[in-house]
Amino acid sequence: MSRLENYQKIRKEIPDYVTIVLAGKTRTPKEIKEIIDAGATDIGENYVQEAESLYNSLGETAKKIRWHMIGHLQTNKINKALKIFDVIQTVDSLEKAAAINKRAEGIGRVMSVYIEINIGSEITKAGIKPEYEIIENLAKEISKLENLNLEGLMTMGPRFGNPEDSRLYFKKTRDIFKRLKGLNLPKVNMKTLSMGMSNSYRVAIEEGSNMVRLGTIVFGERK
């Protein structure tokens, strides 16, 4: 099947309330634009530089979609990131949140952020430790930052292997999400649970995800 057919098939298969974020890494603007023209609304990029270059190549189309930072954000790239992205999904410490807040304040914008949780405690992965108290504390601190809106959680989970092995991690993330939502923190609108990738999106949705980040299953294997 073509990437267009892949996209359309998945879009039909999953519920409407689930947002698909196309993981754009290594894909050409042409490949991505084809899927946007078919209705894709959200793009995820791992690097500010790549996002910027894609943004520029897409022209007017770039303004129609929502841009998600899904990779590690370096402090020296925050200013540029604030110009491109609608959401930064990878906040995993108060230092990072404060750094984004400060720069957002400088340009008078309020940035939407998610907390990234390293739910499997994998040493190779970014994200905050999956301990509820630590996460709650970060959420409370973020809620005090005037130029950030905390709107969700993001987790990676294992990329390969049996998706069933991710189920427990997705459940845990969903539980944390619910507890945080129940706190009704000022200015925090816990609405998005970003979990599930090409190999695991079905399981993730069964466990409460309402945002999946898909690359390979739409575009094919990365080279």
Ligand SMILES: *Cc1c(COP(=O)(O)O)cnc(C)c1O
């Ligand atoms: C690459 C990437 C994805 C998509 O992975 P696929 O397995 O290609 O679907 C999702 N989330 C993040 C953070 C990524 O870097």
